[in-house]
Amino acid sequence: MNIVKVDSSNKHVYMNLAQAYGAEFSKIIQEKPDSNGLFPVDPQIEGNVSGYLLYIDGVPAALTAIANKSPGQYEVCDFYVVPYFRKNKVGKRFISDILTSLGGSWEIKQVAGADHAVKFWRDVIHDYTSGNFIEDKYEDEKWGVVTRQRFTHAINA
Template identity: 25%
Template sequence: MEINLVPVTFEDKEVLSNLYQFYNYDFSIFTDQDVNLHGEFEVNIDYFWEGDHRWNPYLIEVSGNLAGFVVVLFENLDTDPDPTHVIYDFMILQKYRRNGIGTAAAAKTLDLFKEAKWKLAQMENNKPAIAFWRKVLKDYTKDNYTECYLSDLQKYIQAFDRRGRTK
Protein backbone atom coordinates (compact mmCIF):
# COMPACT_ATOMS: atom_id res chain seq x y z
CA MET A 1 0.00 0.00 0.00
CA GLU A 2 1.61 3.24 -1.16
CA ILE A 3 0.84 6.41 0.82
CA ASN A 4 1.60 9.78 -0.79
CA LEU A 5 1.20 13.40 0.20
CA VAL A 6 0.25 15.53 -2.79
CA PRO A 7 0.43 19.33 -2.50
CA VAL A 8 -2.98 20.88 -3.08
CA THR A 9 -2.93 23.42 -5.89
CA PHE A 10 -5.52 26.10 -6.47
CA GLU A 11 -6.96 23.88 -9.21
CA ASP A 12 -7.59 21.17 -6.57
CA LYS A 13 -9.21 23.57 -4.11
CA GLU A 14 -12.68 22.10 -4.66
CA VAL A 15 -11.42 18.60 -3.85
CA LEU A 16 -9.99 19.82 -0.55
CA SER A 17 -13.12 21.83 0.18
CA ASN A 18 -15.21 18.69 -0.37
CA LEU A 19 -12.99 16.70 1.99
CA TYR A 20 -13.44 19.42 4.61
CA GLN A 21 -17.16 18.52 4.63
CA PHE A 22 -16.24 15.07 5.97
CA TYR A 23 -13.72 16.59 8.37
CA ASN A 24 -16.29 19.00 9.79
CA TYR A 25 -18.85 16.21 9.99
CA ASP A 26 -16.46 14.05 12.02
CA PHE A 27 -15.41 17.01 14.15
CA SER A 28 -18.96 18.25 14.81
CA ILE A 29 -19.33 15.91 17.79
CA PHE A 30 -16.55 17.92 19.46
CA THR A 31 -17.39 21.41 18.15
CA ASP A 32 -21.20 21.21 18.11
CA GLN A 33 -21.11 22.79 14.63
CA ASP A 34 -24.28 22.53 12.54
CA VAL A 35 -24.76 22.43 8.79
CA ASN A 36 -26.23 25.44 7.02
CA LEU A 37 -29.63 25.57 5.29
CA HIS A 38 -28.09 23.82 2.26
CA GLY A 39 -27.01 20.85 4.37
CA GLU A 40 -23.34 21.82 4.22
CA PHE A 41 -20.77 22.86 6.74
CA GLU A 42 -19.42 26.36 6.19
CA VAL A 43 -15.96 25.88 4.65
CA ASN A 44 -13.73 28.68 3.45
CA ILE A 45 -10.18 27.71 2.56
CA ASP A 46 -9.52 30.57 0.13
CA TYR A 47 -6.86 31.99 2.46
CA PHE A 48 -4.62 29.00 1.63
CA TRP A 49 -4.06 30.59 -1.80
CA GLU A 50 -4.25 34.32 -1.09
CA GLY A 51 -0.52 34.98 -0.91
CA ASP A 52 -0.07 33.76 2.67
CA HIS A 53 2.73 31.22 2.29
CA ARG A 54 2.29 29.89 5.81
CA TRP A 55 -0.38 27.41 4.65
CA ASN A 56 0.65 24.08 3.14
CA PRO A 57 -2.27 21.75 2.33
CA TYR A 58 -1.70 18.19 1.09
CA LEU A 59 -4.02 15.46 -0.09
CA ILE A 60 -3.31 12.05 1.38
CA GLU A 61 -3.49 9.31 -1.23
CA VAL A 62 -3.42 5.57 -0.67
CA SER A 63 -2.56 3.58 -3.78
CA GLY A 64 -3.83 6.49 -5.89
CA ASN A 65 -7.12 6.93 -4.00
CA LEU A 66 -7.99 9.95 -1.88
CA ALA A 67 -7.81 8.96 1.78
CA GLY A 68 -7.74 12.35 3.52
CA PHE A 69 -5.74 15.53 3.89
CA VAL A 70 -3.31 17.36 6.11
CA VAL A 71 -2.59 21.08 6.45
CA VAL A 72 0.76 22.24 7.78
CA LEU A 73 0.96 25.81 9.04
CA PHE A 74 4.27 27.66 9.39
CA GLU A 75 2.95 29.33 12.53
CA ASN A 76 5.14 32.39 12.91
CA LEU A 77 6.69 32.69 9.45
CA ASP A 78 5.87 36.38 9.32
CA THR A 79 8.15 37.09 12.31
CA ASP A 80 10.62 34.19 12.38
CA PRO A 81 12.71 32.81 9.50
CA ASP A 82 12.69 29.46 11.37
CA PRO A 83 8.95 29.03 12.01
CA THR A 84 7.24 26.47 14.18
CA HIS A 85 5.50 23.89 12.00
CA VAL A 86 1.98 23.02 13.10
CA ILE A 87 -0.24 20.22 11.90
CA TYR A 88 -3.25 22.48 11.64
CA ASP A 89 -5.79 19.99 10.27
CA PHE A 90 -5.47 16.24 9.71
CA MET A 91 -8.19 13.92 8.45
CA ILE A 92 -8.26 10.33 7.30
CA LEU A 93 -11.50 9.01 5.77
CA GLN A 94 -13.12 6.36 7.95
CA LYS A 95 -12.52 3.60 5.40
CA TYR A 96 -8.76 4.08 5.89
CA ARG A 97 -8.71 4.35 9.69
CA ARG A 98 -7.40 1.82 12.18
CA ASN A 99 -4.99 0.10 9.82
CA GLY A 100 -1.84 2.22 10.13
CA ILE A 101 -2.56 4.61 7.27
CA GLY A 102 -3.11 7.61 9.55
CA THR A 103 0.11 6.87 11.44
CA ALA A 104 2.06 6.48 8.19
CA ALA A 105 0.57 9.69 6.76
CA ALA A 106 1.41 11.56 9.98
CA ALA A 107 5.02 10.34 9.83
CA LYS A 108 5.28 11.30 6.14
CA THR A 109 4.00 14.76 7.05
CA LEU A 110 6.59 15.18 9.79
CA ASP A 111 9.27 13.91 7.39
CA LEU A 112 8.40 16.67 4.90
CA PHE A 113 10.21 19.17 7.11
CA LYS A 114 12.95 17.23 8.88
CA GLU A 115 14.79 20.27 10.27
CA ALA A 116 11.91 21.93 12.08
CA LYS A 117 10.24 22.76 15.37
CA TRP A 118 6.83 21.09 15.53
CA LYS A 119 3.68 21.69 17.52
CA LEU A 120 0.37 19.82 17.54
CA ALA A 121 -2.86 20.60 19.38
CA GLN A 122 -6.01 18.69 20.20
CA MET A 123 -9.22 19.78 21.83
CA GLU A 124 -9.57 18.43 25.36
CA ASN A 125 -12.78 16.55 24.49
CA ASN A 126 -11.32 14.89 21.37
CA LYS A 127 -9.97 11.83 23.20
CA PRO A 128 -9.37 9.79 20.01
CA ALA A 129 -7.15 12.53 18.53
CA ILE A 130 -5.21 12.94 21.78
CA ALA A 131 -4.55 9.19 21.94
CA PHE A 132 -3.62 9.04 18.24
CA TRP A 133 -1.11 11.89 18.37
CA ARG A 134 0.44 10.70 21.64
CA LYS A 135 1.06 7.29 20.07
CA VAL A 136 2.38 8.79 16.83
CA LEU A 137 4.73 11.14 18.65
CA LYS A 138 5.90 8.53 21.15
CA ASP A 139 6.96 6.30 18.24
CA TYR A 140 8.14 9.04 15.88
CA THR A 141 10.22 10.99 18.41
CA LYS A 142 11.21 7.97 20.49
CA ASP A 143 9.21 9.58 23.32
CA ASN A 144 11.20 12.80 23.05
CA TYR A 145 8.42 15.40 23.03
CA THR A 146 6.74 17.62 25.59
CA GLU A 147 3.07 17.99 26.32
CA CYS A 148 1.15 20.62 28.20
CA TYR A 149 -2.47 21.41 28.80
CA LEU A 150 -3.72 24.95 28.17
CA SER A 151 -6.80 25.32 30.34
CA ASP A 152 -7.78 28.66 28.82
CA LEU A 153 -7.94 27.03 25.35
CA GLN A 154 -8.98 23.60 26.64
CA LYS A 155 -6.33 22.01 24.45
CA TYR A 156 -3.44 19.62 24.78
CA ILE A 157 -0.28 20.78 23.02
CA GLN A 158 2.63 18.53 22.07
CA ALA A 159 5.92 19.96 20.86
CA PHE A 160 9.28 18.68 19.70
CA ASP A 161 12.29 19.97 17.83
CA ARG A 162 13.99 18.04 15.02
CA ARG A 163 16.55 20.69 14.16
CA GLY A 164 20.05 19.25 14.25
CA ARG A 165 18.86 15.66 14.73
CA THR A 166 18.83 12.62 12.57
CA LYS A 167 16.03 10.11 12.75
Protein backbone atom coordinates in the same frame (compact mmCIF):
# COMPACT_ATOMS: atom_id res chain seq x y z
CA MET B 1 0.59 5.87 -0.73
CA ASN B 2 1.03 9.18 -2.56
CA ILE B 3 1.21 12.56 -0.81
CA VAL B 4 0.30 15.60 -2.90
CA LYS B 5 0.45 19.27 -1.92
CA VAL B 6 -2.86 21.09 -2.38
CA ASP B 7 -2.94 23.56 -5.25
CA SER B 8 -5.61 24.94 -7.58
CA SER B 9 -5.86 21.64 -9.46
CA ASN B 10 -6.86 19.57 -6.41
CA LYS B 11 -8.19 22.08 -3.89
CA HIS B 12 -11.74 20.87 -4.59
CA VAL B 13 -10.71 17.39 -3.38
CA TYR B 14 -9.36 18.90 -0.17
CA MET B 15 -12.55 20.92 0.33
CA ASN B 16 -14.71 17.82 -0.20
CA LEU B 17 -12.78 15.80 2.40
CA ALA B 18 -12.84 18.82 4.73
CA GLN B 19 -16.65 18.52 4.81
CA ALA B 20 -16.41 14.98 6.16
CA TYR B 21 -13.87 16.18 8.72
CA GLY B 22 -16.20 19.01 9.75
CA ALA B 23 -19.10 16.60 10.15
CA GLU B 24 -17.05 14.20 12.25
CA PHE B 25 -16.01 16.90 14.72
CA SER B 26 -19.28 18.90 14.64
CA LYS B 27 -20.62 17.53 17.92
CA ILE B 28 -17.32 18.00 19.76
CA ILE B 29 -16.80 21.59 18.62
CA GLN B 30 -20.52 22.45 18.54
CA GLU B 31 -20.55 23.55 14.91
CA LYS B 32 -23.55 23.08 12.63
CA PRO B 33 -23.58 23.16 8.85
CA ASP B 34 -24.91 26.27 7.12
CA SER B 35 -28.20 26.47 5.21
CA ASN B 36 -26.55 24.68 2.26
CA GLY B 37 -25.41 21.81 4.50
CA LEU B 38 -21.77 22.89 4.40
CA PHE B 39 -19.40 23.15 7.33
CA PRO B 40 -16.98 26.07 7.49
CA VAL B 41 -13.43 25.17 6.49
CA ASP B 42 -10.94 26.80 8.83
CA PRO B 43 -8.14 27.38 8.26
CA GLN B 44 -8.27 28.06 4.56
CA ILE B 45 -5.42 26.72 2.43
CA GLU B 46 -3.75 30.04 1.67
CA GLY B 47 -1.04 32.33 2.97
CA ASN B 48 1.05 30.48 5.55
CA VAL B 49 -1.24 27.41 5.58
CA SER B 50 -0.45 24.54 3.22
CA GLY B 51 -2.66 21.55 2.59
CA TYR B 52 -1.65 18.00 1.75
CA LEU B 53 -3.70 15.11 0.45
CA LEU B 54 -2.94 11.43 0.81
CA TYR B 55 -3.99 9.16 -2.04
CA ILE B 56 -4.11 5.38 -1.79
CA ASP B 57 -4.50 3.58 -5.11
CA GLY B 58 -5.60 6.86 -6.68
CA VAL B 59 -8.33 7.48 -4.08
CA PRO B 60 -8.18 10.48 -1.70
CA ALA B 61 -7.78 8.97 1.76
CA ALA B 62 -6.66 11.79 4.08
CA LEU B 63 -5.89 15.47 4.43
CA THR B 64 -3.83 17.71 6.61
CA ALA B 65 -3.45 21.48 6.93
CA ILE B 66 -0.09 22.72 8.18
CA ALA B 67 0.53 26.30 9.30
CA ASN B 68 4.06 27.65 8.90
CA LYS B 69 4.02 29.93 11.95
CA SER B 70 7.56 31.20 11.34
CA PRO B 71 10.58 29.78 9.52
CA GLY B 72 10.96 26.16 10.67
CA GLN B 73 7.99 26.33 13.10
CA TYR B 74 4.86 24.42 12.17
CA GLU B 75 1.45 23.59 13.55
CA VAL B 76 -0.83 20.77 12.45
CA CYS B 77 -4.14 22.63 12.13
CA ASP B 78 -6.30 19.86 10.65
CA PHE B 79 -5.77 16.16 10.15
CA TYR B 80 -8.34 13.71 8.86
CA VAL B 81 -8.29 10.16 7.58
CA VAL B 82 -11.39 8.83 5.80
CA PRO B 83 -12.86 6.08 8.03
CA TYR B 84 -12.52 3.47 5.26
CA PHE B 85 -8.72 3.95 5.37
CA ARG B 86 -8.25 4.02 9.14
CA LYS B 87 -6.15 1.35 10.83
CA ASN B 88 -3.09 -0.20 9.23
CA LYS B 89 -1.22 2.94 10.39
CA VAL B 90 -2.13 4.91 7.24
CA GLY B 91 -2.56 8.18 9.15
CA LYS B 92 0.61 7.60 11.14
CA ARG B 93 2.66 7.03 7.98
CA PHE B 94 1.05 10.03 6.26
CA ILE B 95 1.81 12.54 9.01
CA SER B 96 5.25 11.04 9.73
CA ASP B 97 6.20 11.62 6.09
CA ILE B 98 5.03 15.25 6.36
CA LEU B 99 6.92 15.81 9.64
CA THR B 100 10.09 14.35 8.15
CA SER B 101 9.86 16.32 4.90
CA LEU B 102 9.40 19.67 6.67
CA GLY B 103 11.62 19.15 9.74
CA GLY B 104 11.70 21.99 12.27
CA SER B 105 9.63 22.50 15.41
CA TRP B 106 6.05 21.26 15.72
CA GLU B 107 2.90 21.88 17.71
CA ILE B 108 -0.23 19.73 17.58
CA LYS B 109 -3.42 20.49 19.56
CA GLN B 110 -6.55 18.49 20.28
CA VAL B 111 -9.80 20.04 21.47
CA ALA B 112 -11.42 18.91 24.71
CA GLY B 113 -13.58 15.86 24.13
CA ALA B 114 -11.54 14.53 21.20
CA ASP B 115 -10.10 11.68 23.25
CA HIS B 116 -9.55 9.50 20.17
CA ALA B 117 -7.45 12.29 18.64
CA VAL B 118 -5.38 12.70 21.83
CA LYS B 119 -4.67 8.96 21.83
CA PHE B 120 -3.73 9.00 18.13
CA TRP B 121 -1.36 11.97 18.46
CA ARG B 122 0.30 10.65 21.63
CA ASP B 123 1.03 7.39 19.85
CA VAL B 124 2.27 9.05 16.65
CA ILE B 125 4.47 11.64 18.37
CA HIS B 126 5.81 9.19 20.96
CA ASP B 127 6.93 6.80 18.22
CA TYR B 128 8.15 9.57 15.92
CA THR B 129 10.27 11.27 18.60
CA SER B 130 11.14 8.18 20.67
CA GLY B 131 9.27 9.84 23.53
CA ASN B 132 11.18 13.13 23.26
CA PHE B 133 8.24 15.54 23.26
CA ILE B 134 6.35 17.79 25.66
CA GLU B 135 2.63 17.40 26.32
CA ASP B 136 0.63 19.91 28.29
CA LYS B 137 -2.76 21.57 28.62
CA TYR B 138 -2.82 24.87 26.80
CA GLU B 139 -5.35 27.71 26.71
CA ASP B 140 -5.96 28.23 22.99
CA GLU B 141 -7.65 31.53 22.10
CA LYS B 142 -10.06 29.79 19.69
CA TRP B 143 -10.61 26.35 21.25
CA GLY B 144 -10.17 26.94 24.99
CA VAL B 145 -8.18 24.36 26.94
CA VAL B 146 -6.60 21.88 24.55
CA THR B 147 -4.13 19.02 24.85
CA ARG B 148 -0.92 20.04 23.11
CA GLN B 149 2.19 18.16 22.03
CA ARG B 150 5.39 19.93 21.01
CA PHE B 151 8.75 18.72 19.72
CA THR B 152 11.73 19.79 17.66
CA HIS B 153 13.67 17.66 15.20
CA ALA B 154 17.24 16.98 16.18
CA ILE B 155 19.65 18.71 13.84
CA ASN B 156 21.57 16.11 11.87
CA ALA B 157 25.27 16.70 11.42
